[in-house]
Amino acid sequence: MEYLRLIYTDYLFSPDPAVYRAHVQLFHFFPVVCILQSMITTPMGKTSVKSCLNLPGKLSWILMELISPISFFLTFYLNSKDPIATLSALPTSHKILSVLYLIHYVNRALVSPLRAPAYAPAHIIVLTVATYFNYINGYSLSSFFILQQGNVSEVSSWWKLRFSIGVVMWAIGFWGNIWHEDVLYEIRRRAKREHLETAKAKKEEGLGEGIERVIVPDRLVVRAENTGHVYEIPEGGLWSYCWHPHYFMEWVEWTGFLIAAGGLECAPAVNFLVNEIASMTPRAFQGVEFYKRKFGRRLPERKAVVPFLL
Template sequence: MAVIEGWMPPTRENYELILKLWTFYPIIASLQWVISWYGMGKTSVVNSRLNIPGRIAWMTMESPGFLTLLYIMSTLTKEKSITDLPWQNKVLAGLFVIHYSYRAIMYPLMAPSMSPIHIIVWIMGLTFQLVNATSIGSWLAAYGPTTAAAWEAQLSPWSTLQFVVGIAVFYLGLAANYYHDDELREIRRREEQRQARVALENGTPLKAVDKHYQLPEAGLFKYMLYPHYFVEWVEWTGFYMAAGWTCVPARMFVVNEVFAMLPRAVKGKKWYIERFGADQVGRRWAVIPGVV
């Protein structure tokens, strides 16, 4: 039986226990409503010795998620003598890896700069990744549907249609996520280029743009301040649809993401208003058009 330093893939009992504990995450995430610095989207405390450099913290916080899922998919199937998972399991696992290989590796490397991350935020993010990947990986590897007949029942009565539509919604959200992430990066790229021109013209040193902020205007930023949050919820709702409405791990992923990100968006809007003024922010919603 495959193990890594004694770490065995979850038994069904442990998997079910993790799911029960996972249902309490919204309570923990709701603490952000009363924590001023993290609730506003800031991930570090000024001059704290417990801050971790942004790129290092982000990569080590996010990477364990998709690595854990891959490990469980490899080991748990062998333990349960499952020799050939249905293609649906493989597709869903692949989508998870695609999202988080971008989020954990490409995203921090592409970012012009990243703020430090406090160790408490790092621990919370790492815990989220490990628990989420364990619950979804276990379901995909052995504790969800593992035969064609089981998938027919899971997605009945329109199994193929529901799966295809779910995947389409996922990719729509994924593409929108990439687009709006890049718009945020572009703000700092443009400022970096502007400051480089000024420095060259004046013969002065180039200043860092780590703390440069600007109201984005492209895409859904015209209507909301955190569209990258909104489209990520769309993305994982598509995943949930493709996995089937009775898939508890996928449902809890969507619910827990909303509870984790909504306080940051709402408090983030207040921060934008304080920084740029209500007139500049205009009628933009925080994250859900017509709601909040």
């Protein structure tokens, strides 16, 4: 037990500057995983594949996303005789950022998957890599807050402006991510309400191979002949300009968090944003290919993830 305690407090959740720097540097190598990800189809979500190593989508998502806030707060808890006092001693800005962080992960790990009609299975490799990613994310950010106690100047006009801009950006990105995700959820809810999996359909020129058009008024709804899965082109908001606006808005959210946390001074926030972009961009392009396979030549022209740019 003593050995396990030392692992927890002296390495996994240690706020020691040397251990913290080692974890931050390790986080720099995650884009390598993203390069590999761009070479293969990520086995989760729209691009999920059949495998004996698949796990239930919602369960695996909840488990891997909960790791980040657990890691964040365990770092506080295991390194303080009075965790509440440790949190209370944080500068006001770090208290606010801790709350924003918690809000994000309550939504991401619990509210969002429980609201979603369904999640596709995820491969166990995805769960493993994401778990480690979220552990480093939570630990390194928590350690940054602990190590920076008392070193944050909150009195200058520049600090107040930067922090305010960052928090507003975070709020816009957080709301935008939820709103655009709900467009996808509504497509699935509507398919269930209207019984589109069993509705009349017909073959139509220009659609993807093995795809038929479901006969519904005023909408292009298609169905895979072999699985019966129903697909519809998302509309509204930034969906009119790109295929993954929920990704883009999450990047806006974490860019705001980075600005509020001190910009480049907050290495964990920099690492997290860079790795998010690096990991989600290949998935966005894979998602575009997914839509092309379903809608063929009927697919509208949109950017993959950043409106007007990418």
